[in-house]
Amino acid sequence: MTAALSGEEIAHRIADKFPDSVIIADEMSVVIHSRSLYQVAEFLKNTPGLDFDYLTNLAAVDYLDYFEVVYHLVSLKHNHSLVLKTRCYDRDKPVVPSVVSLWRAADFQEREAYDLMGIVFQGHPNLKRLLLWEGFVGHPLRRDYL
């Protein structure tokens, strides 16, 4: 059984290393400031004992006040998982650092989130629309689209 690590515990460990990076944490997940997302992701990936080497899923959710990008991380080595989240509040140009250089799994998923949700992943090597055609106006998965 994949053990879901407690978000609070991980949040403590993150806060020790990167103060002011955690917005909120509960049993299920950790929410991180987008400015320190990359460092935290790197920490989670490379710290022995955590070893989150497998980015299962990347989803973006539009809560109207802010966008939330959700990373479902798994460690194949220890068989445990964690839900990492980050938020961005700017509706016109939401920016989140890209994690492609850590997990290439994020490549298409970030492109998809950019395409459908309009979140710009800074540092993505090839941030183009994935499913819709180039020149499409708008980002259809936003709650205020249509």
Next chain:
Amino acid sequence: MAIRTEPFILNVGPQHPSTHGVFRLRVTLDGEVVVDVEPVVGYLHRGIEKLAEGRTYTQNIPFTDRLDYLASMTNNFAYVLAVEKLAQIEVPERAEYLRIIMAEMMRIASHLMAIGFFLNDLGAMMTPVLYMWREREKLLDLFEMVCGQRLTYNYMRIGGVSQDIPEEFLPALKKFVAEMPTFIDEYEWLLSQNEILLARTKGVGILPRDVAINIAASGPVLRASGVKWDIRKADPYSIYDRFDFEVPVGNVGDCYDRYWVRMQEMRQSVRILEQALEQLPGGEVYAKVPQLLRPPAGEVYGHIEAPKGELGFYLVSDNSIAPYRFHIRPPTLINLTALKDMVIGWKVADLIVTFGSMDVCLGEIDR
């Protein structure tokens, strides 16, 4: 005298017999050698994620049929599992078993197609496909008995399955389970030692273990690279912990290993089917679930081991009748990330074979 050459761009697709759907590979070729590959997807984009936000949880089940249309049952399964996890619904015992039976039948059916079309990509003109179809046809007949459909089943419901199996289903399935191993032997006898098949697939399109993990490959593609990761074992959902089966693992990660892993997985699926048939209890198949389900506000990520890899549903609920966010993790799209690494330096023919060995389904990639 040096001959001046320059690479040229070839569009494989969107209409091409080997793209398994409407899919385009923008390939840069130097002669016959692949220099660069860029998958272009989205030709089948129907906006299922957006549509689902305007429909109730139950109404969304048919959408999941249309993801990986070669394995609709497992898509249903993944979705209803996620919703049940979100709404904390208990499923009757018999329904659990029926779901497992359907999922494993679907896995066999999907792998049959995958192997058949993989060989078609190798150039074995339709013969393997038709041999595989012989067995898939029997499975489709079984599915038809259960739910009246042959492609998009819409059989699973939140809290169970739509109806109990008919009387004639179990004898027919038992017969199939009894004879399937001999058919798998026949396939292996026909294919696994074929000199040309080995020459074309051994060592071709290698996906190294660390890359496979880094790109979050899943399913047979991941296991062929030597990673023993099967969600049925690693994170048993439903009642998979009650069955005894092995996880076949390749060691090189080439096209042959992917083919071999699929072949062995069919054997394991038959084993699971045997056990499930033995243990199948009686009773209800549908829990009392309100027609307009309002799961408590929250979110869930439910994932299962679909034939093509890890199929996940990330659902966010705001305590209304429709999901607030309906996100699908498509296994084959994410597997495709590695295509470029696997084919550069190989010939066009290898590109097609490697692509075929990944077993993509465009309904799922484009959603």
Next chain:
Amino acid sequence: MTLLEQFRLWLATILPGWEWLAYVVPAIVGIVVILGFVLTMVIVFIWYERRLLGRFQIRLGPNRLGPEGVFQPIATAVKILLKEDVVPEKGDKVLHWLAPVIVFVPVLMIFAVVPFGERAILADLNVGIVYVVAISSISVVGIYAAGWASNNKYALISALRTVAQMVSYELPLILAIVGVVLMAGSLSMTQIVASQDIPFFILQPLGFVIFFLGTLAELNRCPFDLLEADSEIVAGYHIEYSGMKFAMFYLGEYGHALAYSCIIATLFLGGWQGPLLPPIMWLVIKALVVFSTIVWIRGTLPRLRVDQLMAFAWKGLLPMAIINLFMIAAEVLWLPETMLWIMGAVNLILAAGLILMWSKLFTLGGGRVEV
């Protein structure tokens, strides 16, 4: 003396002063008969391949049109002929038009030297087999022209594959023919048939295998169908062809298959020779047997890759063909003619040994190029 020559001499006797007519009429009659034979047989072959392939693929094959679906090829022909003739806008129009002709005509010309009976041959050339080799290699030009004129990248890849493949496989093919010629002591097709009291495939099995494989490559049949390769380059050189021009390619392909089936039957299976049935029936039966094997292979094997294909020709077939040729030359030179069976046995052992040896050398997988 062939039947047509006899016909000409007879005409010359009844038409004194019209000698030119005595030359023209038999020629036209011969051509019409051959054309009729080829077209009928091509239709039979198309139907036969579909049905047989259906059997191999556990399905029925076309069975609706006429008894056992025999009219299906005719329906196909009508369908193809009624289609719009599309010419690519940026293609080379003249070449695009010329290519199917260049492919199709040589195929018909091969039949000039195929012996249908002891005296039933259109032209009993004393260099018959050389003529076959020379003529059949012309169609490569047509395929290349088609690939070039289509202005399509798939077609171009196919065209370049064709040239490489045809040039490579012609060598083992010709070397295998030389073995036959050595044994028969003549280049004439009728002489080759006449000298086969024991069919040559028993006397030189290795030569037969090499020739058969080379033929598969010349015919673009599985597992050497790289220039059509549906799953890779879609249809290859005829991707931009439709209508009558496509029909020419289609006919050319099956005509080629028929021609080479007849030639294999002639060179190795004893041609028209056989008891009871009329000679032409024997030839047709043998050609059908050869063609069935080709269809069987098509229904069974996957395709080789282009570099494996070339390696197979140059590292596999060519050395074997040379060894085979030297062995046969030595045997013809030193073994007395009465000891043919010993020759067959020796060659059989040699063939088995060589094939076994080369199959060990055949490497699996690999082939990546650094870019």
